[in-house]
Amino acid sequence: MSNCGAFPNAGGIRPIKYSDGVLRLIDQRLLPTEESWLEYTDYQEVAEAIRSMVVRGAPAIGITAAYGAYFGALAIETENYADFMTEFAQVCDVLAGTRPTAVNLFWALERMKSLARANPDQPVSNLKIGLEYEAMAINEDDIRINMSMGRHGAALLPDQVRILTHCNAGALATGGYGTALGVIRAAVAAGKDVAVFADETRPFLQGSRLTAWELQKDNIQTVLICDNMAGYLMSKGAIDAVIVGADRIAANGDVANKIGTYTVAVLAKEHNIPFYVAAPTSTIDLQIADGSQIPIEERDIREVTHIGEQQLAPAGITVFNPAFDVTPASLVTAIITEHGVAQGNYTEQLATYVRRSG
Amino acid sequence: MSNCGAFPNAGGIRPIKYSDGVLRLIDQRLLPTEESWLEYTDYQEVAEAIRSMVVRGAPAIGITAAYGAYFGALAIETENYADFMTEFAQVCDVLAGTRPTAVNLFWALERMKSLARANPDQPVSNLKIGLEYEAMAINEDDIRINMSMGRHGAALLPDQVRILTHCNAGALATGGYGTALGVIRAAVAAGKDVAVFADETRPFLQGSRLTAWELQKDNIQTVLICDNMAGYLMSKGAIDAVIVGADRIAANGDVANKIGTYTVAVLAKEHNIPFYVAAPTSTIDLQIADGSQIPIEERDIREVTHIGEQQLAPAGITVFNPAFDVTPASLVTAIITEHGVAQGNYTEQLATYVRRSG
Numbered sequence: 001m002s003n004c005g006a007f008p009n010a011g012g013i014r015p016i017k018y019s020d021g022v023l024r025l026i027d028q029r030l031l032p033t034e035e036s037w038l039e040y041t042d043y044q045e046v047a048e049a050i051r052s053m054v055v056r057g058a059p060a061i062g063i064t065a066a067y068g069a070y071f072g073a074l075a076i077e078t079e080n081y082a083d084f085m086t087e088f089a090q091v092c093d094v095l096a097g098t099r100p101t102a103v104n105l106f107w108a109l110e111r112m113k114s115l116a117r118a119n120p121d122q123p124v125s126n127l128k129i130g131l132e133y134e135a136m137a138i139n140e141d142d143i144r145i146n147m148s149m150g151r152h153g154a155a156l157l158p159d160q161v162r163i164l165t166h167c168n169a170g171a172l173a174t175g176g177y178g179t180a181l182g183v184i185r186a187a188v189a190a191g192k193d194v195a196v197f198a199d200e201t202r203p204f205l206q207g208s209r210l211t212a213w214e215l216q217k218d219n220i221q222t223v224l225i226c227d228n229m230a231g232y233l234m235s236k237g238a239i240d241a242v243i244v245g246a247d248r249i250a251a252n253g254d255v256a257n258k259i260g261t262y263t264v265a266v267l268a269k270e271h272n273i274p275f276y277v278a279a280p281t282s283t284i285d286l287q288i289a290d291g292s293q294i295p296i297e298e299r300d301i302r303e304v305t306h307i308g309e310q311q312l313a314p315a316g317i318t319v320f321n322p323a324f325d326v327t328p329a330s331l332v333t334a335i336i337t338e339h340g341v342a343q344g345n346y347t348e349q350l351a352t353y354v355r356r357s358g
Numbered sequence: 359m360s361n362c363g364a365f366p367n368a369g370g371i372r373p374i375k376y377s378d379g380v381l382r383l384i385d386q387r388l389l390p391t392e393e394s395w396l397e398y399t400d401y402q403e404v405a406e407a408i409r410s411m412v413v414r415g416a417p418a419i420g421i422t423a424a425y426g427a428y429f430g431a432l433a434i435e436t437e438n439y440a441d442f443m444t445e446f447a448q449v450c451d452v453l454a455g456t457r458p459t460a461v462n463l464f465w466a467l468e469r470m471k472s473l474a475r476a477n478p479d480q481p482v483s484n485l486k487i488g489l490e491y492e493a494m495a496i497n498e499d500d501i502r503i504n505m506s507m508g509r510h511g512a513a514l515l516p517d518q519v520r521i522l523t524h525c526n527a528g529a530l531a532t533g534g535y536g537t538a539l540g541v542i543r544a545a546v547a548a549g550k551d552v553a554v555f556a557d558e559t560r561p562f563l564q565g566s567r568l569t570a571w572e573l574q575k576d577n578i579q580t581v582l583i584c585d586n587m588a589g590y591l592m593s594k595g596a597i598d599a600v601i602v603g604a605d606r607i608a609a610n611g612d613v614a615n616k617i618g619t620y621t622v623a624v625l626a627k628e629h630n631i632p633f634y635v636a637a638p639t640s641t642i643d644l645q646i647a648d649g650s651q652i653p654i655e656e657r658d659i660r661e662v663t664h665i666g667e668q669q670l671a672p673a674g675i676t677v678f679n680p681a682f683d684v685t686p687a688s689l690v691t692a693i694i695t696e697h698g699v700a701q702g703n704y705t706e707q708l709a710t711y712v713r714r715s716g
Contacts, residue, residue: 032672197678200662200670202560202584208663208671216672223676226560226662227586228618232683235620260586262593266628267621304558304584305566307665312558313566314390314574318581320555325590 011185011218012171012178015055016063016139023067025055028172032213043072043091050098050105053204057173058247058283059142062104065095066135069112073131076124084124088116100295101256101324102247103285108138142175145280148338149179150186153243153278156334156341157187157194161240164230166199167258168210169245169278179245179278181211183336188220195221197239201258202227203303203321227260234271242268246279246335253329253346254291255279259322265331274333281337281357284350291326299323369543369576370529370536373413374421374497381425383413386530390571401430401449408456408463411562415531416605416641417500420462423453424493427470431489434482442482446474458653459614459682460605461643466496500533503638503696507537508544511601511636511694515545515552519598522588524557525616526568527603527636537603537636539569541694546578553579555597559616560585561661561679585618592629600626604637604693611687611704612649613637617680623689632691639695639715642708649684657681 017024023040030036038054040046046068049055055064072091078084092109115134116127163184170181187194196215201207208224215222233239242264248256255277268275301319305312334343339356342349375382381398388394396412398404404426407413413422430449436442450467473492474485528539545552554573559565566582573580591597600622606614613635626633659677663670692701697714700707
């Protein structure tokens, strides 16, 4: 199978590479000090890569899981379709069990299962080939979608703009180019004068480790701050817009995203700063009415108490470590998708956009 | 000179110890993993201890500077009063130049200089003895003041209360007992059911390293969170009150405190949660009309880019690292001082309290 990378380079790294039956992921846990690529051909190991955050970011998790599903399919030994489907469902369940909040994971696995379901007459060997292509298509589509989102989003920004972003909704969180950072890349490409303030994003430090790293690589002007400095900057008039990504968007426009996003949204409201969310329609979950139904993952307290081997807090202290929060639609100025910008009545517009994605 | 520690143990560690001409400071940079005490007898070294944050917290800085001023005075070799005063002013200038935001530093040095100014007829050797007693008095007074503040503040709290605090306004930030944590200690002592949520407080991590450590030592129920999790907790109804300390309070009630305090105040307003500031009158600066005139220290970017030797951000990235922010009086529910609780018209009440301190 040829390299899945025919799509022209659109700016930003491509963190997920697939060729000749091998998935390669840049180990995001080691950035920014080490660029190390890990290789995968086994679905259980792919599941562990998602769980342990070798790869993170809602779209990137979806793409990775799709390749994982293909590896799982490839290892199924039966030639019987029904048996294959039973085993394949188990593979997908393992992958679906890795992380609870980002809906792109379930969306990508559903897309893989749909393909298999739609082809009961194919020999299993052909199904496997189809699943490989489907995973690659999910990967390629994601980059195309991000560039489309970038164009829609960049049009919202003034010619001179200082943008705050939280977490990493960049190339590293996707197949490439990024969602929130894709909008920033598109604005830069359109000749706008863009400065980015990047929240470091505790506890996993996606902002300092990943966003700062990939924007620096692209020579986009970036200032790193701690999460708790954003309010001060806004009070000084230093921020013109906020753009973040999303892990799941409810039918009413409530947005689950990295912990701390809600705080940024409240601050943006207090300072009359537009708060934009950039996310593909695969992040929209029409099955849930509002954000209160989105499961919020809680992660290992060691993410808060330690950095590497360094202990930051007294042993035995109680820690609360939610990985996401929910920003109500009322605080969201607009949701930027690949099909256009939703604003105002999210329920109707989001449903329209999801239908358009088929 | 006997041990300056006759005041009954009021709960919480005493981070500043003085006896027999030697100042001992717990090295707050090494907490919570190492309890190491450093000894000082030289004012230049005391200045460096303040600058490098061996000791931090507005009241603790003031106390430490007072001992530093005494060491500086002790080393002045002249017996001539006028010459002594010239050299002593230089000593105080060095100590005053260590950190710009907390006004207690200048307040304590002014108290030391006032004593020297008020005694022109004393032999210099007697002045030195007087300055030693004055430093010890500043130290002892601070603990008494904190306990008084604690009583006033505890009365504001319901019998069951979940309190969010930011940074460390505890025993470690003062002579002992603490300002914000003093209110919490007093509430616990009064039999209230108190749970504390402690913001870790990036970048210096005073919350995880210091607040969690000293509350754990006192068996006060504490949950450590990252700064960006406070909004999520408030949105879930999990916080009943916020209490923080202050580094400088303007005449109109605007409060400079650790970076991130302003964000917490905006969040508290959004969720109708009372936002209390606990600070001694020595933190109130009637010389400045409002918070816009408070100088905000910017510190080394390494505090943001590294933890210990561990690099968190790409080399060469631009970083903004303000150590404080200003919360406007309009977001402050009440200011708790040793003389009582100011609420509503801060300008008049704060002036009254400061006058009462003489």
